[in-house]
Amino acid sequence: MHSINTNVSFHSRLNSEFLLSGDNSKKLPRNYMDYLCFRTFCCKGPPPPRPEYDVVCIGLTGSGKTSLLSRLCSEATDSIVPTTGFSIKAVPFQNAILNVKELGGADSIKKYWSRYYQGSQGVVFVLDSASSEEDLEVGRTELHSALQHPQLCRLPFLILANHQDKPAARSVEEIKKYFELEPLARGKRWILEGSAVDNMDAVKESFTQLINLLEEKEQETGRI
Structure with missing residues (x-):
């Protein structure tokens, strides 16, 4: 936003100088010509900053939250251990940055999840599609x-x-039916996708869909 305001101010000043320069058809202010040269030979100004969104990531221990987020951040996953408490990662994407607060999924931690929901703009829920019926x-x-x-x-x-790469994994359609997502989430903004650490392109595409939903919600909020 700051760069946009600066450009508007700069253009306003140029327009004022141009109008006061006398014969506008023959004389242009020097800094305006410099500006045109800069635009022509260098670039169109710095790119706008990527928007940032605060997202909470929840799921049971063993669902693979930490591994997916670490891979998205290009971090090593050789010594991944279950998250105790919570961790925060800034996950960069082409059109946005997600500040993801990952909450541990152990029984002793789940009961405190709601304490960390405040300020969230979106939710990532990770489940182990190859887990036991009980889990x-x-x-x-x-x-x-x-x-x-x-x-x-x-x-x-x-x-x-x-964990769609595991032999026992349920399909996305099986998960949707078992979790009764259609009736429960009707009218909400939600995406259900399969994922696996050996197919990070698909995971990135899923997060890109989430970013699109976040942008849509932000635009709607701005119109209210």
């Missing part, structure tokens, strides 16, 4: 709770059915 049911309960939480229910959701 899948727990994940289903936690996702339903998040979708209905007062601080999250109006936010865009990216739901990743992770």
Whole structure:
């Protein structure tokens, strides 16, 4: 925003000098000519800063949250350990930066998740699509709770059915049906995609879809 305001001010000053220069058809202010040369031979000014969004990432221990985020940040994943408490990563994308607050998924931590929801603009929920029926049911309960939480229910959701590279993985359609997403999330902004650490291009595309939803929500908020 600052660069835009600076340009507007600069153009206003140039226009004033131009109007006061007398014969406008023959005389242009020197700094205006310098500006045109700069635009022609260098560039069109610095690119606008990428917008930043604060996103909370939740899911059970073992769902693969840390591995996916580390790979998105081009970090080594050889010594990944489950997150205890929370961690924050600035994940860069071409059109935005996501400040992702990842919350640990252990039973002792889940009960405190809601304390970290404030200020979130979007939600990433990661589930292990190859987990046991018991863990899948727990994940289903936690996702339903998040979708209905007062601080999250109006936010865009990216739901990743992770570990699609494992033989026991349920398909995206199976997850959608089992988690009853159509009736529960009707009217909400949400995306359900499969994911795996060996296909990060698809993961990046899923996050790009989330960014698009975040931008749409921001534009709608700006019109209110």
